[in-house]
Amino acid sequence: MPIFELTPQMMRELLMSHYSSPRHQAKPTGEGYISTHSSTVNCIDDIDVYIKEENGKVVDALWDGVACAISTASTDIVCDLLIGNTKEQADYIIEQYNHMIHEEPYDDSVLDEALAFMNTSKQPARIHCATIGWDALQSLVKKGE
């Protein structure tokens, strides 16, 4: 369990902070990145995600594109979470997030700021927005397995 309970106010601040000033929204400038594109008929979100791996570890994660508050913030947060983890750990984090989004039992110890999305199921039409970046990054993490 988290050491303190996230209030709606804290969740809102986390979400707005990553929406108004995303930390990882950029196209890669260096070499060694792999990328994938994600867009859908259901919504406007249209993003590219990028990761760079070294020795089995995610050393950078970026995204760029047009997206709503929910996908912007959730994609930005997952980039934060994946950096520094092995591909296996990264995959585990994404799996736990998906369990949380779909109201299944999950390991909250690895989700940190992503816990701000724990109530997504209240607006089921937004599940897609909350997972678009995660799904895209998972496909990169799993690449070459």
Added chain:
Amino acid sequence: MIDVKKIREDFPMYRNNILMQGKPLVWLDSSSTTFKPDSVLEAVSMYYTKMNANSHRGDYDLCYAVDQMVAETRKTVAKFINAQEKEVVFTAGDTASMNLIAFGYATNNLTSEDEILITEAEHASNVLPWYQVAKMIGCKVGFIPLDEEGRITPENLEKVISSKTKIVSIAAIGNVLGYHAPVKKLAEVAHKHGAIIVVDGAQSVPHVKTDVVDLDCDFLCFSGHKMCGPTGIGILYGKYDLLCKTDAYITGGGNNAKFGMCGDVTLLEPPARFEAGTQNLEGIFGLKAAIEYLEQVGMDNIESYEKELKQYAVKKLKECGNVTIYNENSESGIVTFNIDGVFAQDAATYLNSKGIAVRSGLHCAKILTGFLKTPATVRASFYFYTSKEDIDVLADAVKNGGNYLDAYF
């Protein structure tokens, strides 16, 4: 005159007091699809509970009765748009109708030298079939420039049309901005240059009186579900000589007169040529009831009431002080807007949390975003059963749109 309270008694979706997010449902997405009155639901149910036979498939009374009903519906549709019965083809909807023109008419009558003209404001179903035709036969797809408000004008068509233009294809009412296109004048320009005009009537036929003879349009497409009818049924109207030049790109039972072992096939004449396979009979039954219902309300009443609703909505949304409206002056019951500083989809989720159903995004008109200079918009769209109170609920919610993330926690 429209008496909304009385009209709502005919609609189970109102009588059943549907809730969304625990709030009374406020339906402002009628451009997407419409509620169905009892008479339509009864007609659909009647097909299965009292007739249930296939058409063209038997010598017994029930089959004959279904055939009669299909013929009666064709007659009802023809009268509704002032066409001849033989010019009315049943399809699966507006999209299927557009595709039939593209792959049945255009691919067989155009060459790589020819051109099809559309506009930036068109729905995907009036863009993608033409792109596909261009890919197949090598013709070009060009764009008629919109004026600064987003309207299509005969003058702008005149600027780009040439002897190479064979098809001009436009929506009579756009599904994002809701302007009424001057179809009759556009048809004159197209015909003067030897082109035909295809009219996407998805947003117009349900809302304004349509007379294909007066408009002099060559093809017209529309869907049943946007005019209180069932989903999965639509109409292709075509001038008969053009239907005769159109190939059936779907063939099978019901559209052929005979066929033999050496590949020789004689197809039926239009409209039966395009109606292979078992038709959407419940849809056809329901469509007839829907048209009869609309005629009873009165198409002129519907048009003027929606205009009144549109003006009311523009006034109420402007009073909110935090809204950008993209189509203030358009004539139909569509308001396209954004709450300032709120991404359209976030706004629509917030409105959902208040029980309000609106559409956000690009509304399938993905080229128009460049013109509007915004990646997405919120669209509220009305019909004759929409009340001013619905619009009040919308405006009250929009006023507090800054708290849009409330919906999420």
